[in-house]
Amino acid sequence: MHPSVVVDERCADRSRSFDSWNTGGVRVRVGAWQVPLADLLNATVAAGLRPVRFVEAGSGGVPDLLGFLAVR
Template identity: 80%
Template sequence: MHTTVADLLGPGGGPCLDVCCGTGAHAGVPAGLGWTPIGVDLSGGQLRHAAERLPVSRAHAAALPIADASLPAAMCVLSSTDVPDYPAVLREVARVLRPGGRFVHVGVHPCFVGAFADWSQRPRIVVDERYADRSRSFDSWYTGGVRVRAGAWHVPLADLLNATVTAGLRLVRVTEAGPDGIPDLLGFLAVREP
């Protein structure tokens, strides 16, 4: 997954906002590419760990404490299912990016990972009618996973891509990765339109 983030973000300079940074586990990726990672997350507990890896601020991703058009880059890694309104997060990211600024999204694949997807017979995956359910779910075929405890909001693929474009971001590149030929990650690079 770090390779996917690095390939999409590419080398650069200046601040790169890690939206929903959690413990800051991904901060080394932009730092290794020449960016200066900074993080924002709502969880004070997570930020206590993140503060050892990057400068952080406690805030909601849909209300970033950052000036308009002030950042050259931002990323959101494995967090789109952790917020109830990811399109609002995308609008905030577009607001804080400079024209031409880069945004990298890497998340669980919205077509193959969620309460609607049964991976118990890998490499065969069964997707059911819950794919269209955008509400928070605690269901999972794997009862030992984090989603049965924390839940997840599903953002179908069309919703994710349409929300990105509607926010004023232009898709540049899309990538998928995963085991057994079935992607469990979806990533994309988008830039803020002028």
């Protein structure tokens, strides 16, 4: 049986968190700031960058890593 990942209202929370379903990941050790995807992409465009490519990775059917290429 695989553990469940629940997406709830905390996704819009902009606070620092150490919560993670990946107990060996970076977030558990150093924490991370939750940033809504729209905020991240809008900040990229506001900085004068043009998103070119996106990729997600992870295991267990739920991506836990987002990477993207943006050019000036």
